[in-house]
Every structure is written in structure tokens, then in C-alpha cells.
Amino acid sequence: MRTIQVEKIVEEVAQMCKEAAYYLPEDVYQALKRGRETEKSPVGCDVLDQIIRNAEIAKSEDRPICQDTGMAIIFLEVGQDLHIEGGGLNDAINQGVAKGYTEGYLRKSVVAEPLFNRKNTQNNTPAVIYTKMVEGDKLKIQLAPKGFGSENKSGIKMLVPADGVEGVKKAVLEIILHASCNPCPPMVVGVGIGGTMDQAAYLSKRALLRPTNVRNEHPDYAKLEAELLTLINKTGIGPQLGGTTSALAVNVEWGATHIAGLPVAVTICCHAMRHSERIL
Amino acid sequence: MAEKIRITTPFTEEQSRKLKAGDSVLITGTIISARDAAHKAMTEALARGEKLPVDWTNQIVYYLGPTPAKPGDPIGSCGPTTSGRMDAYTPKMLDQGIKGMIGKGSREPAVVEAMKKHGVTYFAAVGGAAALIAKSVKKYEVLAYPELGPEAVARLTVEDFPAIVVIDSEGNNFYEIGQAPYRKL
Numbered sequence A: 001m002r003t004i005q006v007e008k009i010v011e012e013v014a015q016m017c018k019e020a021a022y023y024l025p026e027d028v029y030q031a032l033k034r035g036r037e038t039e040k041s042p043v044g045c046d047v048l049d050q051i052i053r054n055a056e057i058a059k060s061e062d063r064p065i066c067q068d069t070g071m072a073i074i075f076l077e078v079g080q081d082l083h084i085e086g087g088g089l090n091d092a093i094n095q096g097v098a099k100g101y102t103e104g105y106l107r108k109s110v111v112a113e114p115l116f117n118r119k120n121t122q123n124n125t126p127a128v129i130y131t132k133m134v135e136g137d138k139l140k141i142q143l144a145p146k147g148f149g150s151e152n153k154s155g156i157k158m159l160v161p162a163d164g165v166e167g168v169k170k171a172v173l174e175i176i177l178h179a180s181c182n183p184c185p186p187m188v189v190g191v192g193i194g195g196t197m198d199q200a201a202y203l204s205k206r207a208l209l210r211p212t213n214v215r216n217e218h219p220d221y222a223k224l225e226a227e228l229l230t231l232i233n234k235t236g237i238g239p240q241l242g243g244t245t246s247a248l249a250v251n252v253e254w255g256a257t258h259i260a261g262l263p264v265a266v267t268i269c270c271h272a273m274r275h276s277e278r279i280l
Numbered sequence B: 001m002a003e004k005i006r007i008t009t010p011f012t013e014e015q016s017r018k019l020k021a022g023d024s025v026l027i028t029g030t031i032i033s034a035r036d037a038a039h040k041a042m043t044e045a046l047a048r049g050e051k052l053p054v055d056w057t058n059q060i061v062y063y064l065g066p067t068p069a070k071p072g073d074p075i076g077s078c079g080p081t082t083s084g085r086m087d088a089y090t091p092k093m094l095d096q097g098i099k100g101m102i103g104k105g106s107r108e109p110a111v112v113e114a115m116k117k118h119g120v121t122y123f124a125a126v127g128g129a130a131a132l133i134a135k136s137v138k139k140y141e142v143l144a145y146p147e148l149g150p151e152a153v154a155r156l157t158v159e160d161f162p163a164i165v166v167i168d169s170e171g172n173n174f175y176e177i178g179q180a181p182y183r184k185l
Ligand code: SF4
Pocket: A066, A067, A068, A069, A070, A146, A147, A148, A149, A150, A151, A183, A184, A270, A271, A272, B079, B080, B081, B127, B128, B129
């Protein structure tokens, strides 16, 4: 059995928080540049120029791309033959998040309790942690810090099977039109189809881990991704002030569901589509 | 790209009324940051009949909660936050003499009505262009509510701060005007 020390996890997670906040993934950067080439609105071009320049400054000067450095969403894949030594795994993740957000001059944006007191925890913990047990002896950590300008515009619809593909498109489009200019477009759109209500939401988040230039393995879903992207880019939302580059990509993930159901969840992410990953 | 209009503060109603939805501007002078918690605190103070800690006459408010500054920098990354969350407080704040607002995203009709009444301009800064915007900020001084941390009310000295007029003092809305020609649904 392989053993890994929690200190190692703390260190890596701290590093990942900084990396994600400063360095826009290359695929997103390239998608922005392609959007700039095809954008029809002059104001849209100005906005895209600023967004691209911003990503370049953030990267070269180790500065947060956006001041909302988000809530840390962590996806873990824990090999069942791996032994974690020296403390709890969730504690280690949270310690890593606290360290990274403090050392990296990132904004602490988490309140401990949502309704009555809303006191800031001052170190951006707790993280949202999803854990999956897998075969093997490795630990895979994926971090996707999520800003709430876009999270607040995400949504879910519980469709019925008769709604079909057209129903799914309509549901996604309604959520996008309602979000409009608010989630800092160009957006990256994660769609979760199937499962239960909560699982569809989870799938829509997970979908955002896939690079923007990789399509779904299932050809029908790959086609749906392309069709949804075309549709969203016809809304006119554009890069915040109107135009043709409303979204950079639509990533769909799907799961088994009940004979009576067709849940559809949409997580909207802004152009600051940040993530980092480690396999330990 | 059309010529950018240079604006210097204080920002008067006369300056504000000249701007039209869709204009690109560069702001030089001082702007004042305030967001959710500060707006709540200020409107509560007004309700109690107290004087506000800041004179808002001819000021531009910036809806902002920056990242902490690195040593040697005046400010961290400092892009706009969603303006809509301030809408409930905004008409009361505009009564205090604010002539410009910088944020991102749409506003409620009640805000637009108050803007028309007072001749106020609503600007958008590019959401998520926070490291770029930081380049135009030369100085950051907390004026009130230091206990709110990044949500404190602070004076930002800016040079060529980039923004776009989205709702002008007549209520023309560039979010609508800008989207319409490209909506092909
Ligand atoms: S939606 Fe994204 S880009 Fe916009 S302010 Fe939030 S984190 Fe930043």
C-alpha cells in the first residue's frame, strides 16, 4: 500500500490555489483570441482586448485574474489502495486552501453561515469537496475556484422525458438569457443532464473541468454541445456589452436517470475559467 | 474603435449629461469604492438621521471588493462587482449627490428612474479585467468602515481608468442597444 503524507497535500493545494488564480488555462486563452478574431461588435472587440490583456498581465506578474478569487471547489479521486498519513484528508485540503489564499494575496470570500450572521471565515475555507473512490493508489486533486457573479446566474430545470432534445435546448437558453450580461461573458457553460436534481447540478460543475477544446466522447452529446454553443452565440449577449462571442464553449456531462425524469442543470462560468490539477 | 473620452473628477451633472450610452471613457482623478456591506451601513445611518462618513457630492462610486495588495502595490486586482446587488440602496445613495456609478451588469428600473432625476451616469468596467484595471489605480486610502476589510469605503486615485457608459442620464441602456443587432434567435 502506498502512503502519502498530509503535509504534501497541504502544500500542493496551496500551490494550486495560487496557480489557478493567476494563470488562465491556455485553451481558454486561445478561445478568447479566436473569439476576438470573429467578434462583430466594435465594443465587443474592445472588451475582448481588455480581457486578453488582463490574462497576460495576470500571468506575467503573478496577480489574480479577477478580484473574485472564488470559493474553492475541489474534486478528489482517491485510489482505494492509498493510505493517507498524518491527519484527515478534508482537513488537509482546507489547510491548503487557507494557506494558498493567504500567501497568494487572494480574496477571502467565504462566510461560515449563509443566512443570519454571514461572518467571513477570513481564510476562504471551507472548500466545497467532492470525493470519489477509484481503483489504484493515486490521489487526483482538481481545483476549480468559482466566482459568484456567474454562480448566481446558474440554474436547474426538472424536465420530463417528453421534453426531449428541444426541451433541453430551450431550458439551457432560458437560463442563459436570464443570466445575460451579468456573469462576465464570454461564458463557459457547464450542462449536466440526467441523474437526480443534485446529481445534474454536480455534473454541470464537473463538466467545467473538461478543457474548452475537448468535446464529449459520445457523438450525440458532442453534437448537442456544438448546437448549444451556436444557439448561445446568437443571443447577442456577446462579451458583456453585446456581440457574437457570448460563450467560448458548452461542455455537457450526462448520467443515468429515472424513467420519469430529465433533469437539466446549467453552471455558468465566466471567462475567468480557472482550474488546476495534480496527481499525487 | 471610437475615440475614448477623457473624464476628470469631480464628476458634475453637466459632465454626466454629455455622455451617451456606448461611449468609451478613461477616468482620471478620484473614485470611491463601496459595495454590499458599506451600502447597507450607509443607508442604515441615513435612516437614523446620521451624517455619512463621506461627502458624495459629484463623486463616482465604484462597486468593488479588491484582492489584498501585494507588498509595494497600492491595491490588488480590482475589477467591478455585480451592481444589481446595490440596487435596493442606490436611489437613497443618489440623493446624496453621486453623479457616476461603476460596476457590472443590469440595473432595476427604480435605479434608472433615480438616475434620470439626478442626471447620473452608470458605467461598466470590464468584468474580470481586474489585473488590467489595477494598473490604472495609483493610490488606495480607506475612508470609512475599515472593519469591512475589502468592503471598506476607500478613495482610489486613478489615471485613465477604462470604463464604458452603459446607462446614460437619459436612461438609454447599452446592454439592450448593444445586444439587439446581434440577436439572431
Ligand atoms: S463572474 Fe468571474 S470574471 Fe466576473 S467578477 Fe465573478 S469571478 Fe470575476
